[in-house]
Amino acid sequence: MPTYPSPAAVKLSALLLGTTLLLSPISVSAKFNPLDCVPAVSAPSPLSQERQEWLTYRDICSQLTELGFSSQACALLYTRLGPQLAQQLEEGQWSLSQLTFLSLPNCRLEYLDRYQTYALDHPEFSPLEAVVQVNLGLDRPFYQDPIVLSDPADPLVLVNKYSALPADYVPELTALKPRYGIGSLTPQAAQSFVQMADAARADGISLRSVSAYRSYSYQEQLYQRYVAESGQALADTFSARPGHSEHQTGLALDINTASSRAHFEDTAEYAWLQEHCAQFGFVLRYPEGKQEITGYRFEPWHYRYVGVEVAQVCTQLGLTYDEYLAYQAVPGSYALPLGPLAESGPDCQESVFLRV
Numbered sequence: 001m002p003t004y005p006s007p008a009a010v011k012l013s014a015l016l017l018g019t020t021l022l023l024s025p026i027s028v029s030a031k032f033n034p035l036d037c038v039p040a041v042s043a044p045s046p047l048s049q050e051r052q053e054w055l056t057y058r059d060i061c062s063q064l065t066e067l068g069f070s071s072q073a074c075a076l077l078y079t080r081l082g083p084q085l086a087q088q089l090e091e092g093q094w095s096l097s098q099l100t101f102l103s104l105p106n107c108r109l110e111y112l113d114r115y116q117t118y119a120l121d122h123p124e125f126s127p128l129e130a131v132v133q134v135n136l137g138l139d140r141p142f143y144q145d146p147i148v149l150s151d152p153a154d155p156l157v158l159v160n161k162y163s164a165l166p167a168d169y170v171p172e173l174t175a176l177k178p179r180y181g182i183g184s185l186t187p188q189a190a191q192s193f194v195q196m197a198d199a200a201r202a203d204g205i206s207l208r209s210v211s212a213y214r215s216y217s218y219q220e221q222l223y224q225r226y227v228a229e230s231g232q233a234l235a236d237t238f239s240a241r242p243g244h245s246e247h248q249t250g251l252a253l254d255i256n257t258a259s260s261r262a263h264f265e266d267t268a269e270y271a272w273l274q275e276h277c278a279q280f281g282f283v284l285r286y287p288e289g290k291q292e293i294t295g296y297r298f299e300p301w302h303y304r305y306v307g308v309e310v311a312q313v314c315t316q317l318g319l320t321y322d323e324y325l326a327y328q329a330v331p332g333s334y335a336l337p338l339g340p341l342a343e344s345g346p347d348c349q350e351s352v353f354l355r356v
């Protein structure tokens, strides 16, 4: 006999999880697994004031259990679709495939058709993998119908080949002192870079910015120059189109070099950054082996400030920032806990990680 949480308990636990992660640092152990973040559920009281809602919920869970969904999946589906789900199930409004996607914690309702199309085209992927791929945008070519970000000053903004900054966006900037190299960053990113460079110096490591904030028009010139030199297809693998450069956020910088010929990845400076950059809120934004996700070849020198908590999760799980956000249900809110909370639909595989 499955146990059912009360609808209020489900809503509360989802809210608490989000709030907890927003307000307190995430403690990430080496064994952290996003699949472990299952919202807590508690047994309802049939005598509570919400008895009618509880009865509706029990009816919904009964129907979903018959379809093979776990109690966890029932809770997520109810949280997402509400009490009208009872009638929708009776009327056959949702297919099993749609319900499976909707039962995944990082499902985005507006992408439901894309999940289905992607899953049909890629039967080798589990439903969760299909959701992550589509959340990443990888069911579409880079630069196809990119969105222009409405909140470019969000310190957790995602700028990539699917989302662009407005051409006139200029962040609040602080110039780095010459001993830290050249350029400007947002005040928070600048302060964190200075702290990181000071800590590195104490270890005998020199970190200097060679390029930080870049304006839209400067990036446009840079990109056009690379296109003229190398052709657009090649230029796109190492240079961002204007509006799509993280450097315009004031949150990203190139450290010590910006040339692959320098082999920065073979230096003690790079090794130090791999060990310590997350402690200061920075992530390696374009790692080796992730070109199909980021759209950029390995850039060992390019770091993005995302804050300590997010940087530590990304680093310890080996996720690019794009992937980290693809595990969130609401892009831009960043309020939901990281990760696929559970692979909760019927016939789902345990494996969640990407095969791109």
Ligand SMILES: [Zn+2]
Residues within 6 Å of the ligand: 247, 252, 253, 254, 301, 302, 303
């Ligand atoms: Zn860069």
